[in-house]
Amino acid sequence: MEKENYFTTFMIILVIPWSLQATTSLTGTKKKDPIKDCTREMKNKSEMCQNTTQIQAPLVNQTVTAKPKLTEFQIDAHKTISISKDDLNDLLDVYMAKLAENAATIQDKENEISQLQSRDKSDDDQLKKYQELSETCKTQNISFTATLAERDEQIKSLESKTSTYGARLKRKQHLLGLYKKQNESDAATISELKARVKALEYRLRERKDDLLADWEAATNSCLPYGKSAGIHLIQLPDFRPFLVPCDGLTAAGAGWTVIQRRFDGSVNFYRNWVEYRNGFGKLNGEFFIGLEKLHRLTTFQAHELYISLRLFNGTRRFALYDDFIIGSEKEGYEMKLLGNFHGNASDAMRTHDKMKFSTYDRDHDEFTHINCAEYHHGAWWYDFCSRSNLNGKYFKKQMDNEQGIFWDRWYSFKSLKSVQMLIRPKNAHNN
Numbered sequence: 001m002e003k004e005n006y007f008t009t010f011m012i013i014l015v016i017p018w019s020l021q022a023t024t025s026l027t028g029t030k031k032k033d034p035i036k037d038c039t040r041e042m043k044n045k046s047e048m049c050q051n052t053t054q055i056q057a058p059l060v061n062q063t064v065t066a067k068p069k070l071t072e073f074q075i076d077a078h079k080t081i082s083i084s085k086d087d088l089n090d091l092l093d094v095y096m097a098k099l100a101e102n103a104a105t106i107q108d109k110e111n112e113i114s115q116l117q118s119r120d121k122s123d124d125d126q127l128k129k130y131q132e133l134s135e136t137c138k139t140q141n142i143s144f145t146a147t148l149a150e151r152d153e154q155i156k157s158l159e160s161k162t163s164t165y166g167a168r169l170k171r172k173q174h175l176l177g178l179y180k181k182q183n184e185s186d187a188a189t190i191s192e193l194k195a196r197v198k199a200l201e202y203r204l205r206e207r208k209d210d211l212l213a214d215w216e217a218a219t220n221s222c223l224p225y226g227k228s229a230g231i232h233l234i235q236l237p238d239f240r241p242f243l244v245p246c247d248g249l250t251a252a253g254a255g256w257t258v259i260q261r262r263f264d265g266s267v268n269f270y271r272n273w274v275e276y277r278n279g280f281g282k283l284n285g286e287f288f289i290g291l292e293k294l295h296r297l298t299t300f301q302a303h304e305l306y307i308s309l310r311l312f313n314g315t316r317r318f319a320l321y322d323d324f325i326i327g328s329e330k331e332g333y334e335m336k337l338l339g340n341f342h343g344n345a346s347d348a349m350r351t352h353d354k355m356k357f358s359t360y361d362r363d364h365d366e367f368t369h370i371n372c373a374e375y376h377h378g379a380w381w382y383d384f385c386s387r388s389n390l391n392g393k394y395f396k397k398q399m400d401n402e403q404g405i406f407w408d409r410w411y412s413f414k415s416l417k418s419v420q421m422l423i424r425p426k427n428a429h430n431n
């Protein structure tokens with residue numbers, strides 16, 4: 001019995017590894033197999049198999065159910081297994097069946113493993129791809145980040161530019177508003193000027209009509225214009241018609257012709273002979289009619305002379321001479337006749353009666369060693385030299401100056417604020 005037992009033990013050792021070898025060679029794997037390990041262990045320590053109870057348990061339970069003889073299966077003190085040959089055969093059958101079954105299971109597991117491995121591999125590939133992608137993403141992120149920063153800079157600069165342009169736009173709009181306003185006021189001014197031009201054109205036409213009417217009326221004095229004031233055409237025989245200001249509104253009455261006017265110093269009266277002969281200044285401002293016209297007018301018909309004076313303190317005075325005749329240029333525009341004096345001013349023209357007219361370039365005065373026109377800075381019927389100087393220098397305030405406009409006693413040169421000389425045909429009183 002001893003020998004037989006030895007044999008069976010040997011068989012177990014021999015057969016089981018072989019069959020296991022066969023199954024393992026089928027799978028071709030080197031994975032740790034719990035069954036195989038356990039069987040190996042059984043050679044020197046069968047208890048070790050108990051660690052594998054989970055795998056072996058169904059087998060043992062089945063065997064127990066199928067072959068109750070296995071209860072005799074026992075391990076003696078020498079750690080040898082005593083088992084009958086029949087039981088061993090049965091056991092081997094069971095093992096073989098189970099092994100075949102396990103082999104199938106193992107095959108399944110192998111398949112599963114290989115599947116998992118292939119899946120692993122594809123997972124690896126994907127991971128690799130993901131890693132590559134991640135790398136790309138990282139580099140792209142860096143470049144994007146740089147681009148983004150660049151864009152930020154650009155946006156910032158654009159924003160600052162926008163605000164600059166906004167400010168400029170505001171300023172331009174403000175200027176435009178100003179220009180528009182200016183333009184509007186310009187337009188208003190232009191239309192106003194246009195209206196004025198139109199009005200002037202109208203008045204000019206009217207004047208032309210007036211002048212034509214004057215021409216036809218052949219006026220030789222301001223008498224026909226009565227108590228009105230305006231500029232009118234005067235016609236005298238053998239003389240070019242000329243314009244004169246008529247004034248019918250003086251304290252002395254209607255129909256006067258203004259021959260000289262001073263009131264603001266806007267016209268220079270320190271002029272030569274030719275200018276005094278022809279006349280100068282503005283008919284609606286300061287002016288002198290001209291000695292030749294004066295000669296023509298006063299010799300055509302008898303005239304009276306009215307002189308209106310105004311002091312700087314507002315006092316008005318007048319001097320009226322009921323005859324007034326001026327000679328020809330040949331006669332040096334001599335004051336040939338000066339009538340009776342009336343008025344509340346002094347008779348300051350009297351000493352100039354029968355005197356020739358003098359300008360700085362025509363010394364006709366009585367003062368041999370003095371050019372009275374120069375001395376009094378004027379032009380007048382000077383004698384030794386003068387008691388009146390209505391063509392003197394205009395002073396804007398009262399002065400005691402021999403060059404000024406004065407009308408008074410000897411050596412009293414109180415300057416006047418304004419003066420006016422007017423003439424009127426003597427027959428006005430008869431009308």
Ligand SMILES: *[C@@H]1O[C@H](CO)[C@@H](O)[C@H](O)[C@H]1NC(C)=O
Binds near residue numbers: 040041043044
């Ligand atoms: C028992 O098993 C171990 C390891 O599996 C082995 O090294 C040893 O030779 C075996 N035999 C004995 C009698 O211990």
Ligand SMILES: *[C@@H]1O[C@H](CO)[C@@H](O)[C@H](O)[C@H]1NC(C)=O
Binds near residue numbers: 048051
């Ligand atoms: C057997 O199982 C016990 C407890 O589960 C464990 O401590 C021991 O290491 C195992 N032995 C083997 C050889 O697996």
Ligand SMILES: *[C@@H]1O[C@H](CO)[C@@H](O)[C@H](O)[C@H]1NC(C)=O
Binds near residue numbers: 137138141142145
């Ligand atoms: C992209 O770059 C920024 C700045 O360098 C960093 O903060 C962010 O974490 C990055 N994102 C990725 C997905 O790498």
Ligand SMILES: *[C@@H]1O[C@H](CO)[C@@H](O)[C@H](O)[C@H]1NC(C)=O
Binds near residue numbers: 183184187
């Ligand atoms: C200026 O005014 C004129 C006339 O009113 C108008 O025609 C023109 O369009 C204006 N121009 C501007 C820039 O406002």
Ligand SMILES: *[C@@H]1O[C@H](CO)[C@@H](O)[C@H](O)[C@H]1NC(C)=O
Binds near residue numbers: 311313314315
């Ligand atoms: C103005 O001055 C004159 C001359 O000096 C004088 O006679 C007259 O009383 C003054 N008139 C006034 C209102 O002061």
Ligand SMILES: *[C@@H]1O[C@H](CO)[C@@H](O)[C@H](O)[C@H]1NC(C)=O
Binds near residue numbers: 251317344
């Ligand atoms: C001189 O007479 C004029 C005209 O009648 C008058 O307006 C003026 O007040 C008079 N001047 C003096 C100082 O009496």
Ligand SMILES: CC(=O)N[C@H]1CO[C@H](CO)[C@@H](O)[C@@H]1O
Binds near residue numbers: 057061
């Ligand atoms: C299903 C079955 O009978 N399982 C039994 C197998 O044997 C062990 C001990 O040997 C029992 O604990 C199980 O219940």
Ligand SMILES: [Ca+2]
Binds near residue numbers: 363366367370372
């Ligand atoms: Ca002289």
